[in-house]
Amino acid sequence: METLKILNASQIRALDAFTIQKEGISSIDLMERACATFVNWFGQKYFLNTKLCVNIFCGLGNNGGDGLAIARLLKQQGFCVKVFVVQYTDKTSADFDINLKRLQSFAKVNFIKTVNDFTLFSEIQQNNIIIDALLGAGINRCVEGILKELINTLNETTAIKIAVDIASGLFMDNANDKEDVIFKPDFTVTFQLPKLALMLPQNYEFVGEWEVLDIGLQEQMINELPSYYFYTAQIFPKHRKKFSHKGTYGHSLILGGSKGMMGAAILSAKACLRSGVGKLTCYVPDIAYTIMQVSVPEAMTLTTSDDLDFISTHFTEKDFEHYQAIAIGPGISTHPDVYKMLESVIIAATNKPMVIDADALNLLGTEEGRSLLKQLPPNTILTPHPKEFQKLLGLTWKDDFDKLSLLQQFAKKHQIFVVLKGYQTAVATPEGDVYFNSTGNAGMATAGSGDVLTGIIVALLAQGYSAKEAAILGVFKHGEAGDLAANSRGQMAMIASDIIDDLRW
Ligand SMILES: NC(=O)C1=CN([C@@H]2O[C@H](COP(=O)(O)OP(=O)(O)OC[C@H]3O[C@@H](n4cnc5c(N)ncnc54)[C@H](O)[C@@H]3O)[C@@H](O)[C@H]2O)[C@@H](O)CC1
């Protein structure tokens, strides 16, 4: 698994300083390296678009210093560049000063002191570019005064907007107030590592698409610095053995379905079979026996014998002895008898890897259900979307940073994995670590998509992947299949079955 560690602003400052000391370079050299990397990225993206004018807005600290260096390097590459420095204070950083001198020797720099000076850039057009180098990682309060006016004005333009390192005004490690004025970029180009602020849904319009540029900060220190947060960049499944047979890859049990909701169980079953499991048994209500047998011929089917619309069986440990992993939830309904069934499963599955989803989460998210949480076997995987997670908690959160911390506490308290679904799905571990997923798209916000994920995860569990591997890899491959489906037919046309069809291992 390849992950990028997410470090906070002060850790990144320490990392910068360590790199400078270790390599025996000066901070201005590191800035130059970062800016050259940025300009290389920019050149690859906009090389053919010679007509565009690049408007670079610089603050007075090192983010502003970056802006000045980027201006110089872009000008050297033949881009049309206009530079604006906002003089909101008298204080400048040393590297800002050096880069201002370097730039002024061959380019004009416009200074903005008051709103009246905004006429200097009034002609920014639709196909122009704005580079935001006003404030970066050094921000310690919300923006005010001339900076606020400027950011509001820039946000109203139709130009393509690019933030250097992080959008000006956006806090890296904690929540902004709703009223804060923040630059709204189309792209955030951030240095070395992703930042926590880029992971959270509430910041979406202040991030846009984002990309990390490797500026060669010291790997050794990145490895040593502690963090709870990781971004899953790439992850590979294990190889299958040549002399293996279906017994090698485990037997999954999916408990799912009720009248009118058999689709959920079928989607889970198909996704499970497409994810390398050796054998699959689906336990469904009596009324759904034929439906399951016809829809998923590869799966064995067991049923209740009570003629009911839902599964109300009371399971014991013995019922599960032939299975390596269990999934419960897709389409089971929230009937009180189903709650009793769920309770029996949780008690009987003490030593089985298990994934709990959908209606099973709704049942656990009731007053009565929450008391069952402490009985969950360690390492159980829960896959709630935010609404389900809110019910599981029995309380709501102030903002996404608060939600994240509640997620970590919840996973730690119950010693389980919680897959909080959404864009950049967050997988929380019993240690309180969080892995943000890098695959997936809004086309996956469609009925049945979660059932597919449950099927993938239970297949991985049955094959002997640890709960951590199954949750992180499952989420990653689910998103990857979603991206393939979106590429072939577009996000709006996607349905959950397309995600199954596009699973590639
Ligand atoms: N440290 C390094 O070696 C490197 C730093 N780099 C750049 O440096 C940036 C960080 O630079 P700085 O630490 O100088 O900080 P910034 O340039 O983000 O901010 C400058 C200063 O503005 C003040 N400030 C904070 N909040 C403010 C607000 N709301 N309104 C007005 N002023 C405010 C603070 O005194 C802060 O130090 C990074 O984001 C990155 O762009 C890159 O050049 C890569 C290398």
Ligand SMILES: [K+]
């Ligand atoms: K910025």
